[in-house]
Amino acid sequence: MMKTMRSSGLLRYQNRWGAVFVLPALLFFSVFNFFPILNALYTSLFQKKVLSLDPPEFIGLENYRYLLASSSFWNSLRATMVFTLGTFIPLLIVSLLLAVLISQRRFGRKFLQIAYYSPAVLSSVVAAAIWLLIFDPRGLANQWVNYIMRTPGVDHNWFSNAVMVQIAAMLVYFWKYVGYFVIIFIAGIAGIPTAMYEAARIDGATSWQCFWRITLPLLKPTVALVSIMSMLQCLKTFSTQYLFVQSGAPQAPINVITMNIYNTGIRDHRIGRASAMSIILFIIMLFFTWLQFKSMKTDEVTY
Amino acid sequence: MRKVLLLLVLILGMTMILGAGGNKEAEEGPVTLVFWTHEDPNRTEIENRYIEEFQAENPDITIQRVTNSSSKIIELVLTAFAANQGPDIFNLSIEDEYAYIANRRVAPVDPKAAGYGSLKELEAAYLPGVLDPVKVDGKIYGLPLELTNWCIYVNKNVFRDAGLDPERDYPKTWEEMADVSEKLVLRDGDIITRRGFDFRYPYYLVGMVPMVEQLGGKLISDDGKTAIVGEDAWIAFLDYMKDWGPNGRNLGSPTYKNARSLFNHNNNDVAMAHTGLYQQGRIKSDNPDFYNSGNWMVVPYPRFENAVEDVAAAYYGHYYMVNGQSSARKQQAAWKFISYMLSHGEEYLQKVNIIQPTKALMESDTFKNMPYSDVFMQDMERGHIVYYGENSAKIQELIKQAVESVMLSGVSSEKAYATLKAEVQELLDEE
Structure with missing residues (x-):
């Protein structure tokens, strides 16, 4: 006692x-x-201008009602979803495959890790500035594509065509972050006991079978982590699209929610409406994170 | 646990009290003025000297000059003011600054502190109309650091290379601008490797709205209630831009590097650029040989053949303003300092190539002897100040979308006009 x-x-x-x-x-x-x-959340319930000294007017859910009826906001939702799906799925798949390939190599592993990771340490502004030169009508992007497709002198309108500018934004983001997720996957793969592969090999399993039956199932928690992280990063994308627009690209196709928030709050000074938009983005991010956790069931992995 | 929480609350409370105390203005003793402005190495050099001289004459005043890039400073000033921590002195373009006047965030000019006998005397020192954008209810809320208009810079080498005589063949109308550009342009397939002329795409209010006005259209009606006035004029302008773009005559596009920055290098990649007097300083520093070669010239802003109004490119201004939340003593010191800087108008013109629109400067030999200053002056008389309402940035964005939709996405001019009118009207109605 x-x-x-x-x-x-x-x-x-x-x-x-x-x-x-x-x-x-x-x-x-x-x-x-x-x-x-x-x-x-509180500010989103008011009609508030950034510079105004007058007390903000309480308008309840009016900002949300306005946004849900606004074609510009729905276009931003579309642009964000297209960018997220078009970027995070290839990011997930390619970074996983690259991680597996790098992990299987005996030599040059460190070099490849550094090479893939190096764009991630660049600021988004620098990355976008590099790609602005590449996507210039006289830049490398047109030259490469024309060389490969044997179409000399064709301008592929990287910044002027609505579809191409979305692809260009996805390419920049993919290039910048693929190495970051490769490193996370490599760390995940390193955690899988080698005895499992040895036992599978003895039983006659091929590399393909090892990948599908051992690597992928045991990497589930890492896949969940990477998919959630990459999805959230894609939903929050801003600087690439912002710099593209500053450089003359049309805004509507790549007017992602964060850019709409920035323009509404900073350019148009409507901080109440911008806050409402950020709360909606927060809810969307929360929902997709919950959905991914649910669908992944990450706690089921046991060695 | 409770004790720990109590301690934390106490620390937080003390910090808040001390923080609040720290903001209290001293009524006497030294004054420090925080001065935020955009980066410009030439201006920094002379203004740092003015600060030293001013501080020597006024030992109780210290000036802290902080520079940021011209794009960054817009949001820095805005967020600082939103947090009631704005600088004592700042300058922005009038389109961005007007909201500070409208929301009573800036202090009116103190004519006595600025060295004038009265407000009338101050107004009389400037060209007529240039203080209108900062004048509300008889008070003036800013003094112009610069007033800029754009004309057309011509590279004579490129004209000669294309078999043209620059002195005779330079474009006087927008129709000629397209035809001359057609003769000057070089392409590799669809890709333009040399442009004749290209527009300053982000600056639709300055460079393109006057084209609509030439055709009889308006951005906003005189009573301020109707947006995008004059359907025929707007559609004719949009048709012109559609024809200019990659789906028309393919003479230029917003996606190419802006012509103004290429112009200085004389690399046979652009023949004409739309820019201000300040460009001369930049040509001089980037490419002194080209500057001294006599192979460039400046010609007026063209007009349409069937123009009903003779309007040149709009001019825009940066005005020095003083934070209305600064103490009266600081405001007085700030206007005194601003006035001291602006008393060097000729040096600003010579070293930075910016025009401070005082009568004294306009009548000075320094201004008259600047290459092509007469062209700029005559175009300024044909132009007007850029639209500077609270929604000007948003309206500019909507015009950008309309122009780009016809130039790049194949949208018809009629549809782009209808969308633009509806969206700008909605903005006006919301105000």
């Missing part, structure tokens, strides 16, 4: 100090993450 009382006292003591240590992180999260979300 005495022993139980002592141990519960110790537990309380430890819990108390645990809470103290967690508190700074919790405070930091609350101030820099949770408060802005709540503040955006």
Whole structure:
């Protein structure tokens, strides 16, 4: 009895100090993450202009009603979804395949990892600036495609055609982040016990069978992590599209939600409406994350 | 646990109290003015000297000059003001600055502090109309750092290379502009390797709305209630742009590198560019040989053959403004300092190639001796200030979409006009 009382006292003591240590992180999260979300939710209920000194007018859900009736907002949703699906699915598949190929190599593994990862350390602005030169009508993109397709002098309108400009944005993003996810997959593959492959080989399994029966099922948690991370990053994409538009590309095809939020809040000064848009984006991101967790069932993996 | 929480609350409270105390203005003693402006190395050089001189004359005033890129500074100033932490002095383009006046975020000019006997005397020192964009209810809320208009720069070498005589064949009308560009353009298949002329695509209000006005159209009606006035004029303008683009005569496109930056290098890739007097300083620094060669010239903004109005490109201005939330003492010091800087109009013109539209400068030999200053002056008289309402940036974006939809996406001019009119009208109605 005495022993139980002592141990519960110790537990309380430890819990108390645990809470103290967690508190700074919790405070930091609350101030820099949770408060802005709540503040955006609150602001979205007002007609508020950034520079106005007048008290904002409470309009309830009017900003949401306006957005749901706005063709510009629906176009932004479309642009975001097209970009996300067109980028994160190839990102997931190609980074997984590249990770498997690199993991199987005996030589040059480190070099390939660095080579693929290097674009990820560039800022998005620098990456977009490099690709702006490539997609210039007289740039490398037209030259490569014309060389491969044997169509000299054809302008593929990378920035002027509505479809091409979306593909161009996806290409830049894919190039920038594929190496980042390759590294995560390589770390995941390294965690799979080699004994499993050895046992499979003894039983006569081919490389293809090893990939489908061992690598992929055991990588499920990593696949879930990468797919959620890449999807969330794609939903939040901004700088590539912003720089493309600044360089003369048409805005409508690549007017993703984040760019619409920026233009509404910073250019048009309508911070209430921009906040409503960011809350909708937050809900969309939350929903897709939940959906992916549900569909992946990541906790089912056991060695 | 409660004690820890109590301690944290106390620390937070103390920080807030101390933070609030830190903002309190001293009524006496030294004053520090925070001055935000866009990057311009030539201007930085002379303004840093003005700061040193001003501080020597006014030892109780310190100026902190902070520069940022011209695109970045728009959002930096905006977010700083949104948080009530705006700089004491700043400048932006009038299209971006007007909202600060409309929302009462800036202080009116103190004529006495600025060295004028009265507001009337101050107004009399400037060209007529140039202070109108910053004048509300008889008060003036800014003093012009620069007023810029654009004319057409011509590279004579490229004209001669195409067998043209630049002095005789330069385009006087927009129809000639397209025809001359057709003679100057070089292509590799569809890809243009040399352009005759190309527009300044992001700047539709400055460079393109005047084309519509020449044809009898308007951006906003005189009573401010109707948007995109004059269907025929707008459709004729959109037809012209459609014909200019890659699906028409393929003379240029927003996706090519802007002609103004290529012009200085004299690389036989562009013959004409639409830009301001400041370009001369840039040609001089980028390519002094070309600057001194006499192989470039400046000609007026063209007009349509069937123009009903003689309108040149709109001019735009950067105005120095003072934060209305700064203390009265700081505001006074700020206007004194701004006035000191602006008293060097001739040096700004010589070193930075920007025009401060005072009568004294316009009548000075320095201005008159600047190459082609007469062309710029005459075009300025034909033009008007750019549209600068609170929604100007959004309206510019909508015009961009309309022009690009006809040039690049094959949308008919009639449809693009209808969409533009509906969207701009919705903006006006929302105000």
